[in-house]
Amino acid sequence: GIQVEQSPPDLILQEGANSTLRCNFSDSVNNLQWFHQNPWGQLINLFYIPSGTKQNGRLSATTVATERYSLLYISSSQTTDSGVYFCAVGSGNTPLVFGKGTRLSVIA
């Protein structure tokens, strides 16, 4: 099955800093989603981005499908950005396969 690798596994940032999270995947996909899992476990859907670039406030994402990677940018990080960021991919009608996540801690 498709493999998803996320990096870095852990990241500590000072409030106000910028960061880039990476997601590599092993096969062609027609679904790629970025999630933020909050401390209560809720998955917040950040982007549906199988290709191209999208922006939402301080967050933006880019997927280069031909090179099988996606990037999530967080600018001017805030303590509320802390949590785990997951990349998940799917192809055809298959369900999403999740990477292991990046655990982000933003300190004041």
Add this chain to the structure above:
Amino acid sequence: GAVVSQHPSRVICKSGTSVKIECRSLDFQATTMFWYRQFPKQSLMLMATSNEGSKATYEQGVEKDKFLINHASLTLSTLTVTSAHPEDSSFYICSAKTGSGKETQYFGPGTRLLVL
């Protein structure tokens, strides 16, 4: 739009009992729902795919007799953990596709199960 709910949000039960978890799509019809399990500090692992009106498809290593899935309607899927044991303690999350051609999966808030 595209809201998915789960009930209960958390449950504590004694070893040997059965626990039912409900997953509902509140504002759309979901022909396909998925059940995931997440252990502490780990990623989400797919357990099964649930299609309305047909038997669920289970991932390798997931016991279908232990984790009973019923997708009785286009807005409801249930997961029953039968004869639960402490090792079944986990965070169970369901998701659903809108079925409108978009591939986006929407996730419920999860159910935290603790088996004593």
